[in-house]
Amino acid sequence: MNAKDTLFPSTPGAADHASSIQAAELADALQQAGEIAVVDVRELARHVDDGHLIHSAPLPLSVLEIRAPSLIPRKTTPVVVYDADGGALSARAARRLRALGYTDVRVLGGGVDGWRADGREVYTGLHVLSKAFGEFVEHTYGTPHIPPDELKTLLDDGSDVVLLDGRNLEEFYKFSIPGAHACPNAELPYRVHDLVSSDRTLVVVSCAGRTRSIIGAQALINTGLPNRVVALENGAMAWFKAGYPLRNQHSNPAPAPSDAGRDKSRQAARALRERFAIPSIDSAGLQALRDDSTRSLYVLDVRTAAEFEAGHLPGSLWAEGGQLVQATDKWIATRHARIVLVDNGDGVRSAITASWLIQLGWNEVHTYALQPARDTVQPSAAPTPAAAGTTAASDILPRDLRARLDADTIALFDFSPSPTYRAGHIPGARFALRSRIDARLEEALAGRDIAIVAADPVLAALAAEDIRAQTGREVFIVKGGTQAWQDAGLPLSGEAEANWHDAPDDVWLSPYFREDRIRAFDTYIEWETGLIDQIRRDPSVSFQPFHLDA
The missing domain is CATH 3.40.250.10 (Rhodanese-like domain)
Incomplete structure (x- = not known):
């Protein structure tokens, strides 16, 4: 089967209907050589705590339009979305992906519950494939x-x-x-x-x-x-x-x-490249990969943040090499995609990162030596991909918002990440998640107008679109967000004054920040060491060992 061929035998449904794929069919697809992306559209804490498929990447519905273009770069990639039970959340996600131009999108029938009921492995935890x-x-x-x-x-x-x-x-x-x-x-x-x-x-x-x-x-x-x-x-x-x-x-x-240290590291990298048969490509080779519309390509810069910000290839994303191995699902959703790792001319960091990705199961990993004198580079971080659609929501200035909040003629919802909301939010703002915009929000308005704020202006615009579609009412966006409120000399409220319209399960809390850290540490270590037995039971996991004397 060619990578460009669909892994699914039937034709995807219309944009308003979510076609399904069953657990057995998906399990078979995951063991084939063709490209496939499987994404969990629940909030992150649900992905971590309630269990997920090991080869899936978290792509919460709340931020789907923002993250999907980089996480699934090829629009013709077969994509499977799932939630807990194959219900409304995954159907909404499928429609949004199709609206973004993805042409082969399915919903996992029964969601992760159906996958588990079919006798297949379900994993708790974060970045489990890497762990x-x-x-x-x-x-x-x-x-x-x-x-x-x-x-x-x-x-x-x-x-x-x-x-x-x-x-x-x-x-x-x-x-x-x-x-x-x-x-x-x-x-x-x-x-x-x-x-x-x-x-x-x-x-x-x-x-x-x-x-x-x-x-x-x-x-x-x-x-x-x-x-x-x-x-x-x-x-x-x-x-x-x-x-x-x-x-x-x-x-x-x-x-x-130092120069001497670099010489030693380059010698080690050369030996590593030979042992793992890591190919390097030049600018012509990279362009050829970019031009191949039948395959997915991730161009990931594994240098330090400072090096990346000083100048990087247009279209590349910063993925510090150690973090890329630690959290592959943060950058790569497409199984069997091509990967190009960008490094400086020494190529040490790209070589060690490539050696691990190959063992993780990616068979086409290339390295690219960035040469500022030859390559066109751009400074600073790559821009966030533009979200689909626009909104006609009206802006509201911070002081006008305060007057209306004091008069109780407007309700304010904050769609920022929950840690940002906890750290400081506009007094009276209710924390909300875009994935849970439903009739509960309209009930909370109690006849008032609605204003929204978010740390990401793109997310604010997307939430405004959703709310207008749900309620048919005018939506106001706080101009300049919470920062503009502060700049106007207005106070913020902290966690003690939080108002949780939705549960803050958009993030997962590390054991280091749990109330009982020692107990959390014991639970975490027991979970992590138990993964070796779990993957032995899972036929979809096929790590590739390379012995040192090979």
């Missing part, structure tokens, strides 16, 4: 680890130890183990050589839990680093549980590589 891969790596390669007590003793004794944290810089800043360097996983083979004093230096890789510790340590082993390399067993969770402190709001990034 399960981490467990697979440890079991396959025997990645060595060190318990927190032993590491603490070595650090206290002043032993020759380098501790590297493989998470991203933002996560590191929130909390880290004292003495650790922030070195996101794809940067490890690039920067490690200047941090070790000799081949006898012990290198320890840590993260919040398990996956990035395992992947980071094994990455250094795979690149042939002569030092002893180990993962911190169960990461900072185990460290904290053992009674050792974490350092908060601290930055300690690993330094950029």
